[in-house]
Amino acid sequence: MKLVGAFTREIGRGELYDRALAQAMPYSFYEYEDSLFEKNQYEQWGELQSYFGFEYNSISSERIKILQKEAPEVLIPLYHQMIGDLVEMKNRSSYKQAARLLKKLRTVYKKLKRVPEWEEFFGKLLVRTKRLRAFHEECTRSKLIEEA
Structure with missing residues (x-):
C-alpha cells in the first residue's frame, strides 16, 4: 500500500x-x-466505523470534537450503536458508560434541533429496558430521567 500511495501521489491521482x-x-x-x-468525507467514515463495529474508546477525542463541530449527524448512528452494545453487556459499569453516551447523544440531537427524535428514541429505549433496574438507576443518576 505504501508503494501504491507513493505512486498515486507522484502522478496526482489520489482517487x-x-x-x-x-x-x-x-x-x-x-x-x-x-x-x-482527512478528506472530510465524514459520512463514508461513519459508515465504515459502523460496519466494522465502532468502539467509542478507539476514536480520539480530537476527532470526536471535529465531528461535533463539522458533522454532528455522523455521530448519531455511531452513538446509537455503541449505546445498544453497552446496554447488552448488562453490567453496572457499561450502564454508566451508556448513560454518559446518552447525554452526549442528547446534546447532538439538541444541536441539530431534533429533540422530538431524541425523546422518541429515549422513550423506546426505556420501554425496551424496563426490566433493567440498574440501567434506569444510572439514567436517573445522570439526570436523563426526571424523578417524579
Whole structure:
C-alpha cells in the first residue's frame, strides 16, 4: 500500500489510492479511515466505523470534537450503536458508560434541533429496558430521567 500511495501521489491521482484502500479492506482499514477523515468525507467514515463495529474508546477525542463541530449527524448512528452494545453487556459499569453516551447523544440531537427524535428514541429505549433496574438507576443518576 505504501508503494501504491507513493505512486498515486507522484502522478496526482489520489482517487486511485482510495480505491486501492477500499479494495484491500479489511487489511487497509486504518489507512482508509484516516484517508476518509482527512478528506472530510465524514459520512463514508461513519459508515465504515459502523460496519466494522465502532468502539467509542478507539476514536480520539480530537476527532470526536471535529465531528461535533463539522458533522454532528455522523455521530448519531455511531452513538446509537455503541449505546445498544453497552446496554447488552448488562453490567453496572457499561450502564454508566451508556448513560454518559446518552447525554452526549442528547446534546447532538439538541444541536441539530431534533429533540422530538431524541425523546422518541429515549422513550423506546426505556420501554425496551424496563426490566433493567440498574440501567434506569444510572439514567436517573445522570439526570436523563426526571424523578417524579
